[in-house]
Amino acid sequence: MAGALRHGTMRAGNLAVVLGELDRRGPLTRAALADGTGLTKTTVSKLVGDLIDAGMAVESGAVRDGERGRPGTAVRLSGHRVAALGLEINVDYLAACVVDLTREIRVIRTQPVDNRSVPPAEVIARLRTLATTVLAEAAALGLSVAGAVVALPGPVDPITGTVHRAPNLGWRDVAVTDTLALPLPVVVDNEANLAALGELWFGSGPSLGDFLHVSGEIGIGAGLVVGGGLFRGAHGFAGELGHVVVTPDGPPCRCGGSGCLERYAGQDALLAEGETLPGLVARLRSGDPEALESCTRAGTALGIALTTAANLLDPDTIVLGGIYAPLFPWISTSVTRTLHSRLSQMHPKVPALVISAAGTNAAPLGAAGSVIQRVIADPTPLLPSPPAPHQEAIG
Amino acid sequence: MAGALRHGTMRAGNLAVVLGELDRRGPLTRAALADGTGLTKTTVSKLVGDLIDAGMAVESGAVRDGERGRPGTAVRLSGHRVAALGLEINVDYLAACVVDLTREIRVIRTQPVDNRSVPPAEVIARLRTLATTVLAEAAALGLSVAGAVVALPGPVDPITGTVHRAPNLGWRDVAVTDTLALPLPVVVDNEANLAALGELWFGSGPSLGDFLHVSGEIGIGAGLVVGGGLFRGAHGFAGELGHVVVTPDGPPCRCGGSGCLERYAGQDALLAEGETLPGLVARLRSGDPEALESCTRAGTALGIALTTAANLLDPDTIVLGGIYAPLFPWISTSVTRTLHSRLSQMHPKVPALVISAAGTNAAPLGAAGSVIQRVIADPTPLLPSPPAPHQEAIG
Known part of the structure; x- marks a missing residue:
């Protein structure tokens, strides 16, 4: 049991290492991935196969390996399947966007609305409607949305999914995640924090x-x-x-x-x-x-x-x-x-x-981007169960 | 050559690992040190021997090993040889202290003086006199001072050893390190930063x-x-x-x-x-x-x-x-x-x-403490040259 667990942890770590390398430096050949990660070519090939099966990576044609001049097939991140939902509740608008694994913006919708004049539950219900529309658009594009982050204009508690205090909305201790009740993992974060990350990743x-x-x-x-x-x-x-x-x-x-x-x-x-x-x-x-x-x-x-x-x-x-x-x-x-x-x-x-x-969409983009960061740091939840336990650790 | 270099780097890294472990968790037996660092007992024994020879560690009598109950001789940091000098120039006083490797305060001197009324070179000359006195006191205690940090009331450039601007002293671009000319490595830092570190380590x-x-x-x-x-x-x-x-x-x-x-x-x-x-x-x-x-x-x-x-x-x-x-x-x-x-x-x-x-001495204490941090992170400059290259890497 401990052995199986350890094997699962090892595979998860190795998958994250390969996916992270593709994110930072891709496209790369399997040989270059092995060089860059310290894993053997056999292990890399298996992990890349898993990532391709999960729609997170794709072969992108023959390239010459930069360092050693050997020809090979390069692998890169793929945006055709895995995606993330970014949401924002602000004082005078709602926003939703879908970003794929390559951080390409696939859907983006903003809805001007005075959220000060209605109760929190109604604002959140409107956001649910907007999110549902955007999720349907993403599904029509063949995208599978891994999770959502909601940007809120005040200090939040990410554990309980609550915004403590949003004085400009007149909100106090509103349980956003529970009320939103979307059919996917939802996390809340501060709007200004997410906008800064939006500028980092999309600006x-x-x-x-x-x-x-x-x-x-x-x-x-x-x-x-x-x-x-x-x-x-x-x-x-x-x-x-x-x-x-x-x-x-x-x-x-x-x-x-x-x-x-x-x-x-x-x-x-x-x-x-x-x-x-x-x-x-x-x-x-x-x-x-x-x-x-x-x-x-x-x-x-x-x-x-x-x-x-x-x-x-x-x-x-x-x-x-x-x-x-x-x-x-x-x-x-x-x-x-x-x-x-x-x-x-x-x-x-x-x-x-x-x-x-990144402009006015910085916060919802940062929200979606932070879901993508989490997927890249730990892709295993989106992959089929691990194969038999004979895989190799990081070298 | 590359092999020798690599060996030197490895030994330096291992010495720092063992010294850091003693600093955080000591006293520890050699067995406990091996467990905690992943090094073999043979390697640990050699490294501990080097640290004892350099006066940085000492045996502190027989103890029972916490985890496995085996009896053994514990090793702990020793303050009897290696020490650090902390200095401060502020608007209305100068300060100097000597702290040993265990962060015990061995000498501390404060000199009230209005540093606004005299040119920078004269203030620095006064600090040199104070530092020289304190270094003599340290030598009389058998301490060998590894380096000094000077706390200054303004933004500094640690590369050139210069304080950019100390408006309350009326200083601009004063080359403190060069003018001070002490016979040991000297670094400058901001007084408020060092005081915070002084509170962390001595408060x-x-x-x-x-x-x-x-x-x-x-x-x-x-x-x-x-x-x-x-x-x-x-x-x-x-x-x-x-x-x-x-x-x-x-x-x-x-x-x-x-x-x-x-x-x-x-x-x-x-x-x-x-x-x-x-x-x-x-x-x-x-x-x-x-x-x-x-x-x-x-x-x-x-x-x-x-x-x-x-x-x-x-x-x-x-x-x-x-x-x-x-x-x-x-x-x-x-x-x-x-x-x-x-x-x-x-x-x-x-x-x-x-x-x-930490009180009013926070800045000079933080200054001396940051020299100690550097020694613990890289003790090799204070040790004799490495022995023949057959040592082992971290496991």
């Missing part, structure tokens, strides 16, 4: 170095990516940029504090009464002085909060995402000016300020 | 979970310890708590910004004209209303900056060190009140606020 990625990704919405969150991974803090609540104090005696905030960044640079502070984001962008394009002044004010407050963040976190790059992406041409000047006036004397390196490449 | 340590250690001096720095290691940021400049913006249009700061925490809660803001820290503590003890009000004001500003830090970093614990340690009874109430009023609605866990156990 400008590694070129950013260590970066702070700012998600401007009605709330403002941030995710810090360090060495290709997310810095989450002791309880997973790091990156609450929206509640960085800009002016201690400023207007009260829904978080219970006052003078928080959200009150100066959140979507509600930027838009005029009843205005939409495209409406504001149109006013900015036409040179409307009030709109320009509103962006300068918000950008200065954002610059102050980001000065503080840079002093504490020291990132290479600050990425402006969410609503700050379309507003970048009008908001970035005052952010940059504030950062430089407050940091350049003290800091040899003031962080570069760039626009998000 | 309350692992019981704090992930913690933010605040070093209150004339400047205010912080070091974040995550999973037992320091979070340094992309360029090593993380944790500049003193320049977190408390009030954007507040008084100008030496960093080039304005309304920074240092202006509200640094030592100069707390002390009356010409007053010393013991003087302030005496006034506080006698219930002087002005002194109490000064602590409340500083504590509120510190609480605002720490609210921001908690929102961004999400630590388990916040440790108040430096001058905040003696002021803790009078300053902690307003810090705690501010943290709770601003965080408790949103955050399921408001960080605990505790007093530093």
